[in-house]
Structure formats: C-alpha cells, structure tokens
Amino acid sequence: MERVLPPELAPEIAHTVPQIRDLADFEAVVRLYRPAIFRFLAASVRDPQAAENMTQDCLLRAYRSRDGFRGAASVKTWLMQIAVNLLRNELKNARLRFWKRTQRSSVDVSSAGEWLADRRSSPEAAALARQQVAAVWAAVEGLPERQRTVFLLRFVEEMDSLEIAAVTGMKEGTVKTHLFRALQTVRQRIEERT
Amino acid sequence: MNRHLSSEEFSEWLLGQRTPECEEHLRKCADCAAELDKIQAPLGLFRDAVREWSANEEGQSVAMPVRHNWGLVWVRVAATAVALAILIAIGIGGQSRRAAGIEREDEMLLGQVQAAVSRPVPATMQPVYDLMVEEGAK
Numbered sequence: 001m002e003r004v005l006p007p008e009l010a011p012e013i014a015h016t017v018p019q020i021r022d023l024a025d026f027e028a029v030v031r032l033y034r035p036a037i038f039r040f041l042a043a044s045v046r047d048p049q050a051a052e053n054m055t056q057d058c059l060l061r062a063y064r065s066r067d068g069f070r071g072a073a074s075v076k077t078w079l080m081q082i083a084v085n086l087l088r089n090e091l092k093n094a095r096l097r098f099w100k101r102t103q104r105s106s107v108d109v110s111s112a113g114e115w116l117a118d119r120r121s122s123p124e125a126a127a128l129a130r131q132q133v134a135a136v137w138a139a140v141e142g143l144p145e146r147q148r149t150v151f152l153l154r155f156v157e158e159m160d161s162l163e164i165a166a167v168t169g170m171k172e173g174t175v176k177t178h179l180f181r182a183l184q185t186v187r188q189r190i191e192e193r194t
Numbered sequence: 195m196n197r198h199l200s201s202e203e204f205s206e207w208l209l210g211q212r213t214p215e216c217e218e219h220l221r222k223c224a225d226c227a228a229e230l231d232k233i234q235a236p237l238g239l240f241r242d243a244v245r246e247w248s249a250n251e252e253g254q255s256v257a258m259p260v261r262h263n264w265g266l267v268w269v270r271v272a273a274t275a276v277a278l279a280i281l282i283a284i285g286i287g288g289q290s291r292r293a294a295g296i297e298r299e300d301e302m303l304l305g306q307v308q309a310a311v312s313r314p315v316p317a318t319m320q321p322v323y324d325l326m327v328e329e330g331a332k
Contacts, residue, residue, distance in 0.1 A: 035252060039248035048254070133240050137240065155237050180206075
C-alpha cells in the first residue's frame, strides 16, 4: 500500500519517492502511476466506473503519444496532465449527461469516511473522523471545477503549486488563488459541520 | 510575532507558503497550533479516506472476479444447442422451399420458350396467322 504522507512533509519527501524518468518500460509506468490517476479521477467524478474508463483512456493516450514525451516534466506530471485534460474535455463536451450519470451512480458522500473507522481509538473518535471526512467531501463536491481539481491535486496527490501549474496549464499565481479560495470554502464547511 | 495567526496565514501555511515567523509562532502558541490542527486533521483524514477508498474501488474494477455457475453454464449450452437446431431446421426447410420455387420457375420459363419456338410466326403476327387459320378451316 502506498505510504500516506502528512501534507506538511509532502514537498520534501516527494523527492525521495521512486519515480520513473522515461517511458521505456511502459508496464512499470502503469504499475507505478495508475493508482494516482484513478484516485484523482475517482475523487473528481465520484464514479468509480467512469474513473476506471477514463484511467484506461488516459493510459492509452499516454502510450500512443509516448514518443512525444521529452522528459521536460516528470512522468507523473505528464500523465496527470493527460488525466486533467480528459476530465476537462469530458466535462466540457457532455457536461449535463456526464453529471447526471455521475450523480446517479456516485458514491455516498459519507462512505469515504467509513474507511477510517477501524483505525480510530474509540467509537467517538471514529464518528468524529467520519464527520470530518464527510464535511470535506461535501465541500469539495460543491467547489467549482478548477478549484476542485487543484484542491485534489494539492491535498490528495500532495503536489506543490508548481507541479499543479504544470499539470493544469495554469499560471502558478492562478493555482494559488484557486487553492486559497477552495481552502477557505472547505475550512468554512468544516467549521459549520463539526 | 506576538499576535495570533490570521485566517489567511493559516491558509498560506496549509498551502505550503510558510514563513519562519509563522513556524516559530506555531511552536510557541498552543492556541494557534490547536487552531491549525482543527483544519489540518480533517484534510489529512480526507486524504487517507480518498486513498483507501480509491485503492479499494480500483482493485474491484480492475480485478473483477469471474464466477462460474456451472448449472447456469449447462442451461446456456442446452439453450444454444436448441437454438442452433431450430436455425438449421429453418435453414433446411427454407432451402427446400426455395429449391421447389426455382424448379417451378424453370418449368414455366421452359414452357414459354417451347411455346415461342413452336410458333409458326412471330408473336406480333399471331393474330393475322390465327385469322388465316380460321379462314382456311372454313
């Protein structure tokens, strides 16, 4: 299982996580980065099946255009860039159909918090943890698309603002603005609900 | 820094924009450290929950187990065999019907050809020929 890093340590430790620098062994690329791509897409659309299809699509596109990868960014950044573009196109091309389908089959807001329950020291702590996760999950759901994307890249994928800028194609200042607004909204929701 | 951290400074800290002054203040001020934890802890829980949830979902969607229900398999095999038998029977019946139809058409065509060949005059002259035959008979 992938190691979970506290957000404050992410930028420093990210450099020690093994990374693939070229695409010669594409199977290794898939093994290493597929979970992160799926995770980002699943958290964005909240539909595991749709996320699965988009992950396959992302990896297929990456494989087909692997000759064009020059190594200017890391492989992970390059793959996440494809994933973000796929997500954006999907939302742009079929916004209504996509969201209707997603909302119909999406996961329950509170279900993600269930995964933490067995690690809490007491039932009260477990309930509080679930409540907190549900509050963040609900707040993220209500964020505008760009804010949601940068928030997930920062607080789930633990990317710094420069990496997020490379992945999303935004300027670093724009990334920071979106992150700041998203965080304000999430904080407000946490304070209201916990 | 003697004052408590502002809301913006908490956000900046969480976004990785940290100043030595804030860091020092957070070490000394229990109130601000607790305030930071109130935001940082849910974000950490959210990250862990999403990671564990997606790892579970990914495992399910990638390695979907294929379960064989052998009773159902036999029913499917039998149903396929019956369907094939029906299709073959329809095919054979259809073929024999088609063959009979072709035979009838051939016979009609042959009859027309024989009639045309046995005519003493071309078809356009047939009425005149019939009249002559009638006149001759009188």
